[in-house]
Amino acid sequence: MSRVYVLYTGGTIGCVTNPDGALAPVPGAEFEKLALAVPGLSDHRVQDYPDLSWTMGWFDRTLDSSNMTPADWVAIARRLLSVYDQYDGFVVLHGTDSMAYSASALSFLLPGLSKPVVFSGSQVPLSFTLSDAPANLVGAIVVAGTLPVPEVCVYFDTRLLRGNRSSKVDANRFAGFDSPNFPPLATVGSVVARNEPYWLPMPDKSVSLAEPDNRSRRLAALDALPAALAGFSVVMLWLYPGIRASTVSAMLTGTSPAAKGAVLLAFGEGNGPTDPDFLGALSAAVKAGVVLMDNTQVQRGAVLPGAYATGLGAVGAVGAYDMTPEASYAKLVCLLAGGLDAEAVKAAMPVPQAGELTVIGD
Structure with a gap:
């Protein structure tokens, strides 16, 4: 039975x-x-x-x-x-x-x-x-x-x-x-x-x-996770033409509880504006310990870190490859709630844990 x-x-x-x-x-x-x-x-x-x-x-x-x-x-x-x-x-x-x-x-x-x-x-x-x-x-x-x-x-x-x-x-x-x-x-x-x-x-x-x-x-x-989850946030940031650096800063460093991770829903293969203020806001978040995942708004295909000059890897964002935004968000939350520091989370995010991504050549 x-x-x-x-x-x-x-x-x-x-x-x-x-x-x-x-x-x-x-x-x-x-x-x-x-x-x-x-x-x-x-x-x-x-x-x-x-x-x-x-x-x-x-x-x-x-x-x-x-x-x-x-x-x-x-x-x-x-x-x-x-x-x-x-x-x-x-x-x-x-x-x-x-x-x-x-x-x-x-x-x-x-x-x-x-x-x-x-x-x-x-x-x-x-x-x-x-x-x-x-x-x-x-x-x-x-x-x-x-x-x-x-x-x-x-x-x-x-x-x-x-x-x-x-x-x-x-x-x-x-x-x-x-x-x-x-x-x-x-x-x-x-x-x-x-x-x-x-x-x-x-x-x-x-x-x-x-x-x-x-x-x-x-x-x-x-049993240890509920208390940990109360101490931080993970945000999702949809990029769009004309997005302002002040918006990025407010989302990534102005939240309470503090953001420890962010899924960037970027353009195409993981691209974003090259505006210095925009990139500066992302860099400041990385320096503050925020883990950035470079994901895409496109349903099919994968983020290819370094494929374009407009890619976000240069500011420290980790490429999501072909992970869905939902999986990227959930994985970030679970890793951070488990007590890993930012560098350990960055290392773990692009490594498959449960079949959530396909690693492809950069």
């Missing part, structure tokens, strides 16, 4: 229309009743999969994913670890707006996964008639219970994507997510087509969360 733990956090999938006509997520017990009414999911079993069962858990407070914070990433990771040895796979039901950030973060917060953690949700609530929620919910449970993918994933509209390679690309269509720089890990149709050459390898015993000692150490590390 394969057992799947479904963690409901809120989001559109669990929303109903409130008296004011707005959508709001229902509490966990109420959502479980909605899920049990989905064809094929009654009695916590999965029709056509006689050896697959599911259990649902939830937090006391349901969230729209626009309200998710790094502290919530930690809470999700802790919950999954607390039941890790009882289940064969995990589904996290999450709002779509910040799902790619949370999925990316969990890939860094839970190194050593030997079981799938599958994020999913929907563009339309499960309580609505014309909804993508039933297919996404059933598909996510089946994938988590039948595919031994040892990593954090996003399942949406028949495709299983690497979590830290995914981005929300459409606010309305059911195909709301894509993985611009990495192929799907599997595709679900009349058959499940596995793309196993792209799966992460199973971890060895020394790091696997299947080992109780490793889980205990990871839980202790997670």
Whole structure:
């Protein structure tokens, strides 16, 4: 028997229309009743999969994913670890707006996964008639219970994507997510087509969360993160024509708590203005200990440090290669919360930890 733990956090999938006509997520017990009414999911079993069962858990407070914070990433990771040895796979039901950030973060917060953690949700609530929620919910449970993918994933509209390679690309269509720089890990149709050459390898015993000692150490590390997260900020700065040095300075050195990291959403292959004041503001931030990630506004392709004279590597920004902005942000937060200093974070950011980037020649 394969057992799947479904963690409901809120989001559109669990929303109903409130008296004011707005959508709001229902509490966990109420959502479980909605899920049990989905064809094929009654009695916590999965029709056509006689050896697959599911259990649902939830937090006391349901969230729209626009309200998710790094502290919530930690809470999700802790919950999954607390039941890790009882289940064969995990589904996290999450709002779509910040799902790619949370999925990316969990890939860094839970190194050593030997079981799938599958994020999913929907563009339309499960309580609505014309909804993508039933297919996404059933598909996510089946994938988590039948595919031994040892990593954090996003399942949406028949495709299983690497979590830290995914981005929300459409606010309305059911195909709301894509993985611009990495192929799907599997595709679900009349058959499940596995793309196993792209799966992460199973971890060895020394790091696997299947080992109780490793889980205990990871839980202790997670317990220390909330206090650390309160002491700094990571910002995202979208570059645009005419951006002023004063704006950059305010974002990077004028925040409280102090910024320790920043994802620069630059032009093209990581380019920015050559205005001396703009570059001076970035240099001042680097000297103040802020780690700058040179990322791009473009969905596909990679930042190539040093390819152009307008590249930002000269001021000390670290090239993100083909990492998504969401993965860059989550990785920065997790590394900084783990207590690494700026130089150690700079060294770690361009090194793959969970399949989040492809290192290519400069």
